[in-house]
Amino acid sequence: MSRDPLSITRRNFVRVTAGAAGVLGTGLLSACEPDPAGLSVSPQFAKGGGGGGKGGGQGGSARNPLRIPPTQAPTGVLTAAPAEVDLGGGVRSRVWAYNGQFPGPTLVAPTGSRADMTFVNGLSHESITHWHGMIVDTPNDGHPREAVPPGGSYVYDYPIIQRASLNFYHPHPHGMTGEQVAMGLAGAYLIRDDDEAALGLPSGPHEVPLIVRDATFDRNGNMQYKPRSGGFEGNTPLVNGTLDPALSVDTGVYRFRILNGCNARILRFAFSDGTPFVLIGNDGGFLEASVSLSEITICPAERLDVLVDLRGHAPGTSLMLQDLNTGWDLLELTVDRSVADGTAIPGALYPIERLTAPVRTREFSFDGMSKINGQVYDMARVDFQVPFGETELWRFTTNGNAPHPVHVHGAYYQVVSRSGGRARLYPWEGGWKDTVLLEDGETVEILIRFDGYRGLYLMHCHKLEHEDMGMMSNFEVV
Ligand code: C2O
Ligand code: CU
Ligand code: CU
DSSP states (O other): OOSOHHHHHHHHHHHHHHHHHTTTOOOOOOOOOOOTTSOSOOGGGTTTTTTTOOOOSSSSOSSEEOOOOOEEOSEEEEEEEEEEEEOSTTOEEEEEEETTBSSOOEEEEETTOEEEEEEEEOSSSOBOEEEETOOOOGGGTTOGGGOBOTTOEEEEEEEOOSOSEEEEEEEOOTTTHHHHHHTTOOEEEEEEOHHHHHTTOOOGGGEEEEEEEEEEEOTTSOEEOOOOTTOOOOSEEEETTEESEEEEEESSEEEEEEEEOOSSOOEEEEETTOOOEEEEEETTEEEEEEEEESOEEEOTTOEEEEEEEOTTSOTTOEEEEEETTTTEEEEEEEEEEOOOOOOOOOSBOOOOOOOOOOSEEEEEEEETTTEETTBOOOTTOOOEEEOTTOEEEEEEEESSSOOEEEEESSOOEEEEEEESTTOSOOGGGSSOBSEEEEOTTOEEEEEEEOOSOOEEEEEEESSHHHHHHTOEEEEEEO
C-alpha cells in the first residue's frame, strides 16, 4: 500500500480551507459558519424556508425557481473547472462545475447510440469522469488509474447498450472523489429507449430531474468541503444547485427523476401533504410494476423514477418535497395552472429477467471506514476475478460505521435479501440496482452477472469519504 488514505483526506481539508479563504473567496454572502451538528441552515439561506418550515398551503412562492440543467447529447467537450454560479435569487457561489454548469448538463442519449466525449481537466488536481450506472468497457469507465493531471484530457468513446435509466456522472480520482463531488462536479445522464416511449409517460416540462444534495458554504458563500471520516454532511440542501427551490406546476402528472447526489447523507423523501410517489423505476430503469408509496429512503447514488399525480390539487395550493431525516424542505411545488391531463398511470411495466442459481458465493465485509475484507484499496492490486456471464451471489456484511452504500461498476445486480438490521427489502430495491444501502448489523445479498464487458472494474462504498479512505476494491471480469 503506497499511500495513507487518512493523510489524503487531511490534505484535502487543508487545501480547500486555504483555497476558500484566498483564490475562491469572491462570493458576496456575509458570514456563516456551519454548525457542528450539520443540520441548521445559515441565516441568509433561511428566508425561503429551507430550514424545515411546514411547507405547503398557499400558492405563490418566495422561493427561487428550480434550476433545470440544460440537456445535451454525450458528445463534445466536458470541462471540469472552478466556476461562479447563481444558486438562485442572485446568490453567487464559487463551485467546481462541468462546463460551467452546476449541476453539469444533463446528458441524454438513446440506447444504441454512441457517446463520444472529451473530458478536459481544468482543476488544479487530477481528475477523471465516471459514468455511474453506464455499462461501458474499462477504458471508458473512469477508473482512477486513468486520472489525468491538471490541463490534461481524456477521450471517451463507447456505445450505449443498456435500457432506459437515469445515471450519474461524477469524478473518480483516487482519494479525491468526495471533494470533487462536494465542490459541485456531478450531473444526470438519461438513457432513452422505445419501451420507455411506449409507456407514454409525462415528458417535456412534466419530466423533471431532481439532483438532491447537501452543501456547506464558507463565510463568503462559496462551496466548501469539510470532510469528516464518518462522511461529509452539509448543512444546506440544494436541488439542481438551487437554494430554497420552488417549481411552478400545473394540475397534471409529473415524472421526477431523482438522484441522491449527497456524499454521505441518506434522504427520506415525502410530500408535506402526504401526496404519494408512484414509483416506476430505480437505478437500472423500470421496475416490473409501479407501486404507490408515501415515503422513500435512498442512500447516496441511488436513483428513483417516480410519478406524482397533481390532478387532485387545486390551483393556488402548494406542497413541499421534504427530507424526513433532517426535516428539510427540499422543493416546493406551487400549483399554478389548471390543465386537463389524461396521462394513464401504468401498473405493469416491463418484465425483468430474474437472476437465479448462482454458481458461487463471495463474501465482502465492509470494515471500519476504509477497508473491504480487511484491505485498504490499492489502485495497483486486483482483489478478485469474476468469470464473464456467470451469476454469482455476493454477500455484504459490515462490522460497523455504516451506512455503507455498496456500489458495483460494470453490471447491474438484483438485491435478494437483507437480514439483521432492517431485515427487509423495500420496493425501491427491486429491479436492477447498482447501489444498495448496507446499515450496521445488516447482511445484504445480491445476485450479479457481468455480461457487458470483460475488464477491470470497481466495487466501493459510495459514502465518498469511505471510498476516498480506501473502502474500495478492484476486480477483473475474465
Ligand atoms: Cu458513483 Cu465508482 O461511483
Ligand atoms: Cu459507478
Ligand atoms: Cu462506507
